[in-house]
Amino acid sequence: MQLLIDRIKSIVHISDDEVGLIGQLFSERKLKKGEHFLQEGQICRSAALIGTGLVRYYVNEDGNEGTYYFGSEGDFVCDYESFLPRTPSTKNIQALEDTLLFAISYDNLQRLYREVEAGERLGRLAIEQVFVSILQQLSSFYKDSPELRYQRFLKTFAGISQRVPQYYIASYVGIKPQSLSRIRKRATL
């Protein structure tokens, strides 16, 4: 839980009282490797911070998975598209390792916005960070070849690229595992 507090303090200032309140609003949640934080069709009912572990976000279209984001220690986890309007999600969030989360429900988050002085500001700054990284990934689809997107993945997720199997990396890059294999081969020549 200290990790959560530290992470929040790295974004905005909060008082000791507010630290206590935040401790009450969040609860711990554990996911085993392979377990889902959110599955297509469900409503995303909480946002969370990753304490330890690793998750991936993906979409599924008739069996074809597209992994569009990885989150690890210190990252926020939420499908805003479902969480905000409380509508069924079109996305999936899955733990790739045993993962410890600090989760907050929608209602408790609204309390945080109201009762913590810098609450709204925290919410704004947190989403701004994620927004920028998603936008970079979107623009990479317009600017970069699959090979460049693979290299970009290695840079962007340098710390976790060893913890992710190739076929998830391939789906992140937007190609099939066979093609990623060929690209890697070409690159080493």
Next chain:
Amino acid sequence: MQLLIDRIKSIVHISDDEVGLIGQLFSERKLKKGEHFLQEGQICRSAALIGTGLVRYYVNEDGNEGTYYFGSEGDFVCDYESFLPRTPSTKNIQALEDTLLFAISYDNLQRLYREVEAGERLGRLAIEQVFVSILQQLSSFYKDSPELRYQRFLKTFAGISQRVPQYYIASYVGIKPQSLSRIRKRATL
């Protein structure tokens, strides 16, 4: 300017005093067709709301343009990636028609966050809206063929698809004008 106030009021509640303040913090700005709101290498120094007109966001990689977003009446315009950390942009924002903007500088926006009661909340809700639409577009690259992305464009931008030349639509879809032409032909058979 009334359009700006109405748009803000559709998101959060503001007092009459605050309406006056907001009127001072924003300034009008006009762009001629083809003119740029922001060009690669510049720092994005203001955020804006579109009163009338149409803009496109695009990235440029050795001559190849990728149009990743269109904004029209009532949409906010800003490259957060450059605006927030005040670093040179990698993106371009260009008017496709004569366009009227209500613009606010970085410093004035910070004043708005501080001095308008629901300022932070406004900022959060505004970016949340854009975030969700960008995320839908990103996931479309994973789920959909070029043909489906074209049809998705027609739905998402139904009101403006007639105002945008085909080669910008093609660059939005992520293909060349020739390919879009072939796709359109196939679809009518």
Next chain:
DNA sequence: CGAGGCCTTGACCGCGGTCAATGCCCGTGG
């Protein structure tokens, strides 16, 4: 030792890219 999951490799196919030519619309100037 056998089974299953994952990565790799090969052969073939199809879509989108590229290059080039044509047609169309429209604004401009002789």
Next chain:
DNA sequence: CCACGGGCATTGACCGCGGTCAAGGCCTCG
């Protein structure tokens, strides 16, 4: 009023990369 030119959409021919299907190798784990 018409001739010209530039910008844009279209079409055709050809190419190459990534998809698909299938097989083989290499782990780990029971």
